[in-house]
Amino acid sequence: MKNNIYVTQPSLAPLNDFVDLLQDTWDTGILTHNGPLVRKLEADLCKTLNIEHLSVVTNGTVALQMAIKALELKGEIITTAFSWVATISAIKWEGCTPVFCDIDEDTFNIDIKKIEGLITDKTVAIMPVHVFGNPCDVNAIEIIAKKHGLKVIYDAAHAMGSKINGSSLLEFGDISATSFHGTKLFNTAEGGACITKSLDLSKKLERIRFFGHDDNKDIVEDGFNGKMTEIHAALGLANLKYYSDVLDDREVKYKKYKSELCQIEGIGFQKLSMGEINFSYFPIVLKSEVMLLKIESLLNENNIYPRRYFYPSLNHLSQIVDYQECPVSESLSTRILCLPLYKSLTDNELMRIVRLIKRCF
Numbered sequence: 519m520k521n522n523i524y525v526t527q528p529s530l531a532p533l534n535d536f537v538d539l540l541q542d543t544w545d546t547g548i549l550t551h552n553g554p555l556v557r558k559l560e561a562d563l564c565k566t567l568n569i570e571h572l573s574v575v576t577n578g579t580v581a582l583q584m585a586i587k588a589l590e591l592k593g594e595i596i597t598t599a600f601s602w603v604a605t606i607s608a609i610k611w612e613g614c615t616p617v618f619c620d621i622d623e624d625t626f627n628i629d630i631k632k633i634e635g636l637i638t639d640k641t642v643a644i645m646p647v648h649v650f651g652n653p654c655d656v657n658a659i660e661i662i663a664k665k666h667g668l669k670v671i672y673d674a675a676h677a678m679g680s681k682i683n684g685s686s687l688l689e690f691g692d693i694s695a696t697s698f699h700g701t702k703l704f705n706t707a708e709g710g711a712c713i714t715k716s717l718d719l720s721k722k723l724e725r726i727r728f729f730g731h732d733d734n735k736d737i738v739e740d741g742f743n744g745k746m747t748e749i750h751a752a753l754g755l756a757n758l759k760y761y762s763d764v765l766d767d768r769e770v771k772y773k774k775y776k777s778e779l780c781q782i783e784g785i786g787f788q789k790l791s792m793g794e795i796n797f798s799y800f801p802i803v804l805k806s807e808v809m810l811l812k813i814e815s816l817l818n819e820n821n822i823y824p825r826r827y828f829y830p831s832l833n834h835l836s837q838i839v840d841y842q843e844c845p846v847s848e849s850l851s852t853r854i855l856c857l858p859l860y861k862s863l864t865d866n867e868l869m870r871i872v873r874l875i876k877r878c879f
């Protein structure tokens with residue numbers, strides 16, 4: 519509905535920018551198979567993010583699966599339960615077993631002190647999530663991985679735009695997998711990418727996403743179809759022009775929410791750990807689920823729809839995984855609410871949300 523305020527709205531370039539880019543596609547009839555727009559999007563993303571290798575794919579879940587395939591992992595992968603279900607479905611679809619490490623209650627990221635206790639002779643990798651774009655402690659994770667001979671794949675679905683010491687957060691780990699879903703800061707409607715510093719791995723990822731073809735069209739790899747279409751790449755190229763405006767706008771709104779809500783005893787915030795966050799989400803943490811439900815229902819009565827990200831904690835998904843205890847993730851997931859945050863959210867709307875929340879205390 520038109521006047522409803524949702525947790526997010528896609529950041530979209532003016533329609534004409536998109537349509538103009540499609541003219542060549544209509545003329546040439548090249549819709550897919552790593553066409554010119556896909557290649558241009560990859561080059562422009564590398565330039566924007568100052569990174570070397572990036573392979574765009576159909577979505578972020580496939581990007582995670584491709585990372586596991588490319589590293590030829592079979593066994594247990596240590597990850598967290600405070601994430602979107604795609605993190606564990608990717609692990610399971612690749613025939614591996616997710617093992618849940620609890621999170622840090624302040625940063626919401628993997629608790630690095632608890633990783634080593636979970637390593638067994640079946641462990642092959644660590645797959646931490648940069649939750650809401652907040653950088654994980656990449657240095658500590660690298661030290662643990664090296665010590666135990668493990669690979670690191672970052673679920674970097676939220677991480678485009680975040681940085682550590684000026685470098686894109688997408689550059690860390692053996693492979694980072696990001697998402698360009700419509701809800702993300704930068705979107706191609708559906709889409710994602712694998713990022714790696716290794717040229718060999720990047721070539722392998724390109725073969726995997728194209729049925730395992732090498733440059734001579736021989737099948738040399740156990741691949742599948744992870745190709746992004748030219749239509750999605752065109753949307754990405756159109757949206758990329760406005761990406762830095764989107765980033766700046768989020769920061770302003772994030773800071774506005776925080777300066778208003780930090781005055782309230784009873785609301786907590788994500789602690790920014792290291793590096794620079796992209797301000798892509800605005801989560802608030804309440805003291806109890808009762809308080810969360812009170813705020814959610816008052817906002818809903820006013821046609822405002824925040825989202826309970828991430829709820830439930832993934833270790834509770836009994837259809838998918840066996841229960842493993844993660845008390846911090848379980849507690850946080852019942853008390854956390856992401857507030858509306860997007861480019862066209864007006865100042866008046868933001869202040870209305872703030873006033874309604876204040877009324878609950």
Ligand SMILES: Cc1ncc(COP(=O)(O)O)c(C=O)c1O
Nearest residue numbers: 577578579602604605675697699
């Ligand atoms: C943490 C996390 N991982 C993975 C994904 C999967 O990305 P996609 O929706 O592009 O498949 C998402 C979100 O959508 C996510 O939030």
